[in-house]
Amino acid sequence: xNFSELLPSFGHLSLLPHIRDLAIAYAMAFxxxxxxxxxxxxxxLRTFPLVAIAACGFVQATETLLRHxxxxxxxxxxxxxxxxxxxxxxxxxxxxxxxxxxxxxxxLWATGAMGIAVGLENYDVxxxxxxxxxxxxxxxxxxxx
Numbered sequence: 001x002n003f004s005e006l007l008p009s010f011g012h013l014s015l016l017p018h019i020r021d022l023a024i025a026y027a028m029a030f031x032x033x034x035x036x037x038x039x040x041x042x043x044x045l046r047t048f049p050l051v052a053i054a055a056c057g058f059v060q061a062t063e064t065l066l067r068h069x070x071x072x073x074x075x076x077x078x079x080x081x082x083x084x085x086x087x088x089x090x091x092x093x094x095x096x097x098x099x100x101x102x103x104x105x106x107x108l109w110a111t112g113a114m115g116i117a118v119g120l121e122n123y124d125v126x127x128x129x130x131x132x133x134x135x136x137x138x139x140x141x142x143x144x145x
Contacts, residue, residue: 059119
């Protein structure tokens, strides 16, 4: 018996498109996470990129299995959205009659949507989500003060 027959075949793998998409999701989320980190919020440079690559990764991991089942992919996306909502809920703090963290929670949700869009190769949608989220955090926060 040949030793190479015992090893799994990796010839069918196409890593570069997955690495590219995960890197795109990471970079877009980093911009949003940088703002939250700079504002000293509960989630920041680590959380936002991780949310984006996880959302993108869930889509990528199931795309081959569910290629001809849009209902199945919709269920995966629904689960990701729900999970990100749970993470966002952890960013919201209530104390002394005030609620804090809603912008961070909404940003996490938008980052998840961005990761899903990249995973589905809808880069234009991801870019617009990134642009609007970043604009809201950087520009509109000045109007709040």
